[in-house]
Amino acid sequence: MESRIPASPQPWPETERFWEAANQGRFMLQRCCDTGKAFFYPRAHSPFTGRNHCEWFEASGRGTLYSFSVLPRAKPPYCIAYVELEEGPIILTNIVGADFDRLEIGQPVKVTFVDSENGQKVPMFSPAG
Amino acid sequence: MSLKGQAYVVGAFEHPTRHAVDKSLGQLHAEAALGALDDAGLSIEDVDGYFCAGDVPGWESPGIGPLSVVEYLGLKLRHLDTTESWGSAYINHVEHAARAIAAGKCRVALITQAGRPRAEKFSPEASHLLQAQTTAESQFELPYGPVVTNVYGMCAARHMYEHGTTSEQLAWIKVAASHHAQHNPNAVLPNVVTVEDVIESPIVATPLHRLDCCVISDGGGALVLAHPEVAKGLKRPLITPTGAGFTVKHLNGGYFDILASGAVQTGKEAFQQAGVRPSDIQYASLYDSFTITVLVQLENLGFCEPGQGGRFVADGGLISGVGKLPFNTDGGGLCNNHPGNRGGMTKLIEAVRQLRGEAHPAVQVPDCRLALAHGTGGQLGARHGSATLILERED
Numbered sequence: 001m002e003s004r005i006p007a008s009p010q011p012w013p014e015t016e017r018f019w020e021a022a023n024q025g026r027f028m029l030q031r032c033c034d035t036g037k038a039f040f041y042p043r044a045h046s047p048f049t050g051r052n053h054c055e056w057f058e059a060s061g062r063g064t065l066y067s068f069s070v071l072p073r074a075k076p077p078y079c080i081a082y083v084e085l086e087e088g089p090i091i092l093t094n095i096v097g098a099d100f101d102r103l104e105i106g107q108p109v110k111v112t113f114v115d116s117e118n119g120q121k122v123p124m125f126s127p128a129g
Numbered sequence: 130m131s132l133k134g135q136a137y138v139v140g141a142f143e144h145p146t147r148h149a150v151d152k153s154l155g156q157l158h159a160e161a162a163l164g165a166l167d168d169a170g171l172s173i174e175d176v177d178g179y180f181c182a183g184d185v186p187g188w189e190s191p192g193i194g195p196l197s198v199v200e201y202l203g204l205k206l207r208h209l210d211t212t213e214s215w216g217s218a219y220i221n222h223v224e225h226a227a228r229a230i231a232a233g234k235c236r237v238a239l240i241t242q243a244g245r246p247r248a249e250k251f252s253p254e255a256s257h258l259l260q261a262q263t264t265a266e267s268q269f270e271l272p273y274g275p276v277v278t279n280v281y282g283m284c285a286a287r288h289m290y291e292h293g294t295t296s297e298q299l300a301w302i303k304v305a306a307s308h309h310a311q312h313n314p315n316a317v318l319p320n321v322v323t324v325e326d327v328i329e330s331p332i333v334a335t336p337l338h339r340l341d342c343c344v345i346s347d348g349g350g351a352l353v354l355a356h357p358e359v360a361k362g363l364k365r366p367l368i369t370p371t372g373a374g375f376t377v378k379h380l381n382g383g384y385f386d387i388l389a390s391g392a393v394q395t396g397k398e399a400f401q402q403a404g405v406r407p408s409d410i411q412y413a414s415l416y417d418s419f420t421i422t423v424l425v426q427l428e429n430l431g432f433c434e435p436g437q438g439g440r441f442v443a444d445g446g447l448i449s450g451v452g453k454l455p456f457n458t459d460g461g462g463l464c465n466n467h468p469g470n471r472g473g474m475t476k477l478i479e480a481v482r483q484l485r486g487e488a489h490p491a492v493q494v495p496d497c498r499l500a501l502a503h504g505t506g507g508q509l510g511a512r513h514g515s516a517t518l519i520l521e522r523e524d
Contacts, residue, residue: 009268032382039382041269047382067290067387067510069282070335071274074254080279082387082510089383092511094273100335105290122272 003096004078006124008116014044017056022121027111029059029087040089061111062086062128070100083109083125097126131402132224132370135231136238137360138520140169140353141481143459143474145315147466149347150248154186155201157243157349162202165351170363171237176353178208178235180226182218184244184349184469198241208235214377214514216416216471217506218242219352221516223477224373226354236356243349244469251345251470253277266380277418278342280510282334285421287387289336291436294424296336298439300327302420303340303463305447310460312489317344318464341420343462343472350474352481366485372403372519379512390505391515392429399517400431405499407431410519412483412494413454414476414502417461422509423447427454430503430517449492458483458492473504473516484522498522 011019021028031038032046033053045052068081079095095103096114110128113121142164149157158181166172179202181195188194195211210225212218219242226238254276261267288294304324310316322340330339360367374395379385400406407430415423424438432454433441441453449455459465459479462472480500482488488497500520507513 004274006272006274009272010262011268012265015268037382037384039384041266041383043265067283067287068335069279069286069337071254071276071279072332072335074274078274080273080275080283082283085383090380090385091383092270092273092275105286116272124273 004074004076006094006114006116006122008118008120009122015042018042019120022113022123025113027059027061027123028056029085029089030054030056038085038087038089040091060086063109063125065095065103065105065107065109066090067105068095068103079103081125094124095126096124132227132373133521134357134369134523136227136354136356136369138223138352138368138481139355139360139363139365140165140171140351141478142168143350143466143478144243144348144468146348147315147317147346148247149245152245154243154245155198157245158185158198158241159202161243161349161351162239162241165239165353169353169355169365171353173203175237176204176239177206178226178229178238179204179206180210180222180238180240182211182242183213183215184242184471214516215506216418216473217504217514217516219473219477220502220504220518221375221514223352223354223370223518224375227370230354230356236359238354239351240474241349241351242469242471242474244471245347246470247345247347275511277508278334278337280508281419281421282337284387284425284510285336288421288424291388292439294439296328296338297324298443299341299420299424300324301442301444302417302423302447303327305442305445305452306417306457306461306463308448309458309492310464312491313460313465316460316465317346318460337419337421343418343467344464345470346466346468348466348468350468350478352474352477367523368481368484368520369523370518371521372399372401374398374517376515377512378515387510388425390425390429390509391513392426392503392505392517395515395517396430396503399519403519405519409499410454410501411497412458412480412500413456414480414500415456416472416476416503416505417457417463418467418472418505420463422505423456425509426503426505430501449494455492455494458488471506473506476502476504477518480520484520
């Protein structure tokens, strides 16, 4: 099946690390050093404390499907989803490489990387195992 | 501080147009303003406080829009408030206006709202193109194609997963709105629909059907609040806000419950301030961008237990004269009007009609003295402004 080519992200300096890693097939997250909690989306300041005391780490790329919605009339149809990462945060993404009719909330998913319009890779998720 | 008796809603007007190809955006604001002032028995010279949001012409040019529309309307102001929280803004403005009047910042407050997305051929499927590239989250969201419908679709899918809610139950919300809209000659969709009509309409974003969505319409509306000394000299029933709440719900670094909207907080705060409970409310104007929006708000505001929304709305639970809680008796955004893709103003206007006894006789709640208006502006399944207002007829 034909798949959708995503629009390219426009990084800021504070998020370049995330996108450079994505091009190498690595899915990076940040954690707040004060609370120890991982968060998303990446930014210079912790959403929990407001302090700029955060560190990057490579995430497992595993999670579960929190919710999803398919746009059947889009050309081509695509599936938007929230995935709850193993590390905690729920993130917005697309489900690819799947039969949309067979998706179930709660099922395990794993990260994959898809070329966007300008070649920058963006993380998406596929059914795991 | 309770809002009771601090200020009164003395004027309300819903623009009758639903397709404004022949009118400018400024003109719609002005016609709405004049309509509400006329309804109050006041004129533009009486207004010294003005409240508007991001729908004014020129908003896209930073700092310009509100100043420009004040000039267009010919207002001489002592107070301006441009709090923007999408469709919920106007419900929040009522609280701001009442507090500004109580603080002596103004005596007659005008709130306007207008839009012409139908004339401008707005497409919800292309709505992601309008999202600002400068927001911090856009690089992590726009590649995935979040349009309005699929983000609400994720709310509905999760509600079905957690609580066993069905498409038929969601459809009952549209059915109730259509029963009300049949009495509204201005409604975009004036025909009664059935549960089957809704679930047989095409899927726009799973699991939502075309008839789970609100209409796209042009138009607008306005509200006028006045100081008690002014209000008591006018001929309109005395309607006062008694409780209000506002918050911004967001994704909180990735830790959120998609089924807990800002209404969880704002409903509690508004009810506490007003000193009433959900079961005391005789009429509710609930934001109805989609059927799922209504369901989540009913639960979050405490009209039913979490997860029980589907049972609450089924079998006509929201139909005036039939169900437990008459809602959106003008037909709501689902059938009547959703001017400028912002439903907060029309929610306020129908609540005022009900409290005055001026709703259509077929949907009027007998001796309606206590009403609620609630708005979810932005996206239920992402970041949104949430505003709750409780209104009471005093006399």
